[in-house]
Amino acid sequence: MSGLSATVVLRDPESCPVARATSATGESVEAVSRSSPSSPETPRIEEFAIDGEASLEDDDVGVELSRISANEHGEVYRFTRELDGFCACEVVEEEGTPVSSIRADEGALYLTVRAADVETLSDIVGALRERFDGVQLQQLLRTGERETADLAFVDRSRLTDRQREVLETAHEMGYFEYPKRANAGDVAEAIGISRSTFSEHLGAAQTKLLDAILED
Structure with a gap:
C-alpha cells in the first residue's frame, strides 16, 4: 500500500500567529501542538516553542499570548483561536486529511500532509490557494512499505x-x-x-x- 507525503509551504500567511512569530523574532518554530475542539463553538488551543532567546508580545502575532514555560529550545507560548476558516491547518482538515506536522521559519508556514492519491492532494492544495497567496508544493514523496528507488520520466x-x-x-x-x-x-x-x-x-x-x- 503506497500513498503520498507532501510538504506545502505558505510563504506569508498573515493570519497565522506561529508564522508571524518567526517573522517577529527571526527564529524558527519546529513543532506546534493543537487541541481538538469538541464543537465549532469551542476555541482551539495551540502551543509552540520559539527557538533562541526571543521574547514575543501579543502585537507581534495578532493574538493574546500566554507564556507557559521555558526549555532548552526557548520560550513556550499558548494562544486560543476561533474556528473561523482563516487557519491553513483548518483548511487542510476540512478536506478530510489531518496535518502530520507543522513548522514555521522566516514568516513561512510548512505543513506536511499525507494523501492516498493525487486527486486528494490536488484538492488540498487547491483549497489552500483559494484562501491564501504564496502556496507552493515544496516536497512530494511516494510512501510505501519498503524504501525503493522511484524514478519518474517527464515528457x-x-x-x-x-x-x-x-x-x-x-x-x-x-x-x-x-x-x-x-x-x-x-x-x-x-x-x-x-x-x-x-x-x-x-x-x-x-x-x-x-x-x-x-x-x-
Whole structure:
C-alpha cells in the first residue's frame, strides 16, 4: 500500500500567529501542538516553542499570548483561536486529511500532509490557494512499505509552447524562489499576457508535471 507525503509551504500567511512569530523574532518554530475542539463553538488551543532567546508580545502575532514555560529550545507560548476558516491547518482538515506536522521559519508556514492519491492532494492544495497567496508544493514523496528507488520520466512535450514559456520565464525571473524576485504580475508582463492568463497556464503546466511524476 503506497500513498503520498507532501510538504506545502505558505510563504506569508498573515493570519497565522506561529508564522508571524518567526517573522517577529527571526527564529524558527519546529513543532506546534493543537487541541481538538469538541464543537465549532469551542476555541482551539495551540502551543509552540520559539527557538533562541526571543521574547514575543501579543502585537507581534495578532493574538493574546500566554507564556507557559521555558526549555532548552526557548520560550513556550499558548494562544486560543476561533474556528473561523482563516487557519491553513483548518483548511487542510476540512478536506478530510489531518496535518502530520507543522513548522514555521522566516514568516513561512510548512505543513506536511499525507494523501492516498493525487486527486486528494490536488484538492488540498487547491483549497489552500483559494484562501491564501504564496502556496507552493515544496516536497512530494511516494510512501510505501519498503524504501525503493522511484524514478519518474517527464515528457516535456506534454506542455504546450505557452505553458513551457510560462514555466521557464517564471523560473528565470525567480518566481519560485523565496523571497520571490518576481511576482505573478511581473512574469505576466514580461511574457506579454494578463495575470489571470499567466495563472491559468502555470496551473495547467504544474498539473501536467505532477500527473507525469505521480502516475503509475
